[in-house]
Amino acid sequence: MDEGDIVKKGDVLLSLDKQLAKIEVARVQAQLQEALVQVREYERQRDEAEELVRKKHIAATTFEGAQAQVDIGNAVVKRLRAELQRQQVIVERHHVYAPFDGVVVQKLIEIGQWVDSNRSLYELVELNPLRIEVPVPQFYFNRVIASTSVKIRYDAIPDETFTASISKLIPVSDNTARTFTIFIEVDNEKLMITPGMSARVILQIGEAIKSTSLLIPRDAIVQQPDGRKSVWVVTGENNEITARPVDVKTGKNVSNNVEITQGDLTDGDVIIVKGNELLQPGQNVNVIESLDYSL
Numbered sequence: 001m002d003e004g005d006i007v008k009k010g011d012v013l014l015s016l017d018k019q020l021a022k023i024e025v026a027r028v029q030a031q032l033q034e035a036l037v038q039v040r041e042y043e044r045q046r047d048e049a050e051e052l053v054r055k056k057h058i059a060a061t062t063f064e065g066a067q068a069q070v071d072i073g074n075a076v077v078k079r080l081r082a083e084l085q086r087q088q089v090i091v092e093r094h095h096v097y098a099p100f101d102g103v104v105v106q107k108l109i110e111i112g113q114w115v116d117s118n119r120s121l122y123e124l125v126e127l128n129p130l131r132i133e134v135p136v137p138q139f140y141f142n143r144v145i146a147s148t149s150v151k152i153r154y155d156a157i158p159d160e161t162f163t164a165s166i167s168k169l170i171p172v173s174d175n176t177a178r179t180f181t182i183f184i185e186v187d188n189e190k191l192m193i194t195p196g197m198s199a200r201v202i203l204q205i206g207e208a209i210k211s212t213s214l215l216i217p218r219d220a221i222v223q224q225p226d227g228r229k230s231v232w233v234v235t236g237e238n239n240e241i242t243a244r245p246v247d248v249k250t251g252k253n254v255s256n257n258v259e260i261t262q263g264d265l266t267d268g269d270v271i272i273v274k275g276n277e278l279l280q281p282g283q284n285v286n287v288i289e290s291l292d293y294s295l
C-alpha cells in the first residue's frame with residue numbers, strides 16, 4: 001500500500017520477509033520430533049523396569065526414576081509444542097493488516113528496510129465516521145443533551161448543510177475559555193469530508209423559537225470613541241459598491257460571534273469583517289473575499 005490508498009479493515013498493508021521465521025518453525029518442529037522419540041524410549045525403559053520390579057529383580061526406586069524421566073520428557077514435549085505455536089503465530093504476523101477502514105496518509109517504511117516490533121509502518125486515518133470536537137459556552141451545559149439538534153456547514157462545501165447528533169458530552173469545563181467540549185459524530189460514507197476541515201456548528205437548544213436577533217462575526221463590530229458600536233454594511237452593485245455604518249447593540253458572545261439585539265440589520269445583509277476600522281460613510285469599497293456565514 002502507498003500514500004493515498006483507501007483500505008478496508010483486514011486488507012494486507014504489507015508483507016514482511018518470512019524466511020528466518022520459517023527456519024525457526026522448522027527448528028522447533030525438529031526439536032519436538034526428537035523429544036517425542038525420546039519420550040517413547042523413556043516409556044519403554046519404564047515399562048521394562050516395572051516388569052523387573054514385579055519380578056523383584058531390581059529395586060522399586062529404579063522404576064520411580066524411569067517414571068520421572070517419562071514425566072520430564074512429556075514436559076519438554078509440552079514446552080516445545082507451545083514454542084512451535086508461538087513461532088507459527090510469528091510467521092502469520094509477518095502480514096500487517098489494516099485494523100479499520102481508512103486511508104493511508106503516510107508510509108514510514110520502504111522495501112528492504114529492517115523493522116522490529118515497535119516500529120511504526122503506516123499512518124492510517126479513519127474517514128467514516130468522523131468526529132467534530134466543539135467548545136460550547138459553559139452557560140449552556142445543562143441545556144445540551146444527546147438529542148440536541150445539530151446543523152453543520154463546512155467552509156469547503158458552502159452550498160450544503162449537514163445534520164448530525166451529539167455522541168458525547170465531556171462534563172469538564174475549561175476555566176480559561178469558560179467552555180466545555182462536546183463530540184459530534186458525522187457520517188462520511190460518501191467521503192465528502194476530510195479530517196482537519198473547518199466547520200461551523202449550530203446547536204438548537206430547547207424549542208426552536210423564531211427570533212429577530214442576528215449572530216455575526218465579532219470582527220465586524222467597530223467600537224466608536226463615544227462608546228457606540230457599529231457595523232459597516234455594503235450597498236450597491238458592480239463598480240458602485242459603497243459602505244454605510246449601522247449603529248447596533250450587542251448581546252451574548254458565542255465563540256467568535258456576537259448577537260445583535262438592536263440595529264438596522266437584516267438576514268442577508270453584506271457586512272464588512274476585515275478592513276473596517278478606517279472606513280468613511282459612502283466610501284467606495286472593493287470586495288476581495290466573500291464568505292457566507294448563514295446556515
